[in-house]
Amino acid sequence: MPPQKRVITRRDFLRTGSCVVMGSLMGLPLIGQAAGQSPPPSRVVLVRDARVTTGYGSLQPATLENMLDQALTTLLDAPDPASAWQQLFKPADVVGLKSNVWGPLPTPASLEDAIVHRLLRLGVDAQNIAVDDRGIRRNPVFEKATALINVRPMRTHHWSGLGTLLKNYIMFTSAPWSYHGNACERLGAIWHKPQVAGKTRLNILVMLTPLFHGIGPHHFSRTYTWPYGGLIISTDPVAADATGARIIQAKRNAYFGTEKPIGPRPLHIEAADTQFGLGQSHPDRIELIKLGWNQDILI
Amino acid sequence: MQTTPLSEAPFMRVLILITVFLAFPMTLTARADSLKQLQQNLPTRVLNWTAEPADQFYDPATIFSYIDGGAEVYKAYHMQQCFSRRYANPGAPAIVLDIFDMGSSLNAFGVFTHDTDGEVLALGQDARLKPGWLSFWSDRFFVSIYTEEETPAAAQAVRALGQQVAGRIKPQGAKPRILARLPTEGLDSGSIRYLHHPVVLNYHYYLADENILDISHRTPAVLARYQRDRKEARLLLVDYPDPQSAEKALAGFLKDYLPDADSRGAALLENGRWAAAELQGQLLAVVLESDTRQLAVSLLAQVFNSK
Numbered sequence: 001m002p003p004q005k006r007v008i009t010r011r012d013f014l015r016t017g018s019c020v021v022m023g024s025l026m027g028l029p030l031i032g033q034a035a036g037q038s039p040p041p042s043r044v045v046l047v048r049d050a051r052v053t054t055g056y057g058s059l060q061p062a063t064l065e066n067m068l069d070q071a072l073t074t075l076l077d078a079p080d081p082a083s084a085w086q087q088l089f090k091p092a093d094v095v096g097l098k099s100n101v102w103g104p105l106p107t108p109a110s111l112e113d114a115i116v117h118r119l120l121r122l123g124v125d126a127q128n129i130a131v132d133d134r135g136i137r138r139n140p141v142f143e144k145a146t147a148l149i150n151v152r153p154m155r156t157h158h159w160s161g162l163g164t165l166l167k168n169y170i171m172f173t174s175a176p177w178s179y180h181g182n183a184c185e186r187l188g189a190i191w192h193k194p195q196v197a198g199k200t201r202l203n204i205l206v207m208l209t210p211l212f213h214g215i216g217p218h219h220f221s222r223t224y225t226w227p228y229g230g231l232i233i234s235t236d237p238v239a240a241d242a243t244g245a246r247i248i249q250a251k252r253n254a255y256f257g258t259e260k261p262i263g264p265r266p267l268h269i270e271a272a273d274t275q276f277g278l279g280q281s282h283p284d285r286i287e288l289i290k291l292g293w294n295q296d297i298l299i
Numbered sequence: 300m301q302t303t304p305l306s307e308a309p310f311m312r313v314l315i316l317i318t319v320f321l322a323f324p325m326t327l328t329a330r331a332d333s334l335k336q337l338q339q340n341l342p343t344r345v346l347n348w349t350a351e352p353a354d355q356f357y358d359p360a361t362i363f364s365y366i367d368g369g370a371e372v373y374k375a376y377h378m379q380q381c382f383s384r385r386y387a388n389p390g391a392p393a394i395v396l397d398i399f400d401m402g403s404s405l406n407a408f409g410v411f412t413h414d415t416d417g418e419v420l421a422l423g424q425d426a427r428l429k430p431g432w433l434s435f436w437s438d439r440f441f442v443s444i445y446t447e448e449e450t451p452a453a454a455q456a457v458r459a460l461g462q463q464v465a466g467r468i469k470p471q472g473a474k475p476r477i478l479a480r481l482p483t484e485g486l487d488s489g490s491i492r493y494l495h496h497p498v499v500l501n502y503h504y505y506l507a508d509e510n511i512l513d514i515s516h517r518t519p520a521v522l523a524r525y526q527r528d529r530k531e532a533r534l535l536l537v538d539y540p541d542p543q544s545a546e547k548a549l550a551g552f553l554k555d556y557l558p559d560a561d562s563r564g565a566a567l568l569e570n571g572r573w574a575a576a577e578l579q580g581q582l583l584a585v586v587l588e589s590d591t592r593q594l595a596v597s598l599l600a601q602v603f604n605s606k
Contacts, residue, residue: 008507009556010505157368158372159368159502215432217373218395221446222448223448
């Protein structure tokens, strides 16, 4: 007889004194280092340019491309952008670019185009590149992908607190709603699914005009976006999300003039670190490199 | 102690079930027509905003294409249909009117209580206004009016549109009967959440990764916050279809959540607060978190003395 599944309750969280429970409690392995070992800090590059946008709906694609190249080169200590892309991808790769089509704040098409252009220039075959969001489970390129690029705007989110890079992979599941419990805390589990595990080479969190507060059924008002003009780039999705979350939280506090916690609390970021071993969420384990425009950087 | 059952007697429930079953196709049509009828009476112009030509209707199957993410809330409250109209004003942000036919006033009230932050307005049967968004409920309808960007003129138009829409719906919806079982002393009325779906409970108060209280469309429930003498507590009431279901739910809750409960059904939580549960008849009362044991026990006692 199979062992009975143990119910995880709020009290389990209270017992650990943390928002997340131990991986073993969830029946999932804690992935990561052996006891006593400490992984190196995750590098995150935040690049900003005041000229890239003047606000919601405006975008300067050429400036955006420069930001992308600058950030990636710095992230990988590469001598130039082409070398940086070569460090991440080979011409034989089959690359799925996981985008986000959410109507009010989609991944900018010009950013998708810029990435595809760089992959083509690297020698990746056009038929081995796909940009998709809701159709990824039926997309032949994604089905045979050897590499994934994860790119999406950051925003507040009704169920998960924040729409993050981690959450962007929810479309790899057949039942996204099944991850909504406890503020989508278990999103990290998706990253261990066979079609995803170990394939993500690059994460780009778009912070051009992030949404820092949501209202109404559509969870959107331009009132709660602002021209931050940034991109956050890392090979560690947890570190990138944690960095973006700090900026969103700082913006909320500044805008509302008081401590205004993101609601619900985006537990999935911390859980992705401590429970699912996907990266590092604590600022002291993140090497944050800031490039470009520094005004009102909030971090 | 014997309590008054919240539901009808068994033979009455069977009768109601048969009636609902026979009337179901007709009811659906009537509801759809009603929202259509409401559509005919809605303003086509509000201040300098004019209705765009194509109104939209969404049903439970298509609502996800319109509302990404949050649609699950409306589904959890049994949304029947959603009507949407956009008002445009060149050079100004659009205003979006969404009217949800929730099928019953109970569900309209419930979905309204999902988010009750904001300024209280005297509109419909209860309304809230926050920057960029006005919401209210009336009869079986939940109405949302939001502007894509808050400007003084748009804010004025949102209010004006709200007044006009509210004027076209009779504010005659009944509230859930279970609300009457909430003790009034120290009740934060703005914290009341009416629900009958475990996902909604977990949104407001995460309890467990399983539905350990067997909450379903057959179990109206209410969650509320209390403050007395600067001590706080959260109370959950669940009305089960029969005492047997309630007993089963309580047994499961005690097993999974309060295995260390004392003879009064109370236990000290790991954060230093108290939880407690008590069942009488088909009504289960759970104090989820209380600053003191005394407050928890007192709330439970008042629930079952308040009939």
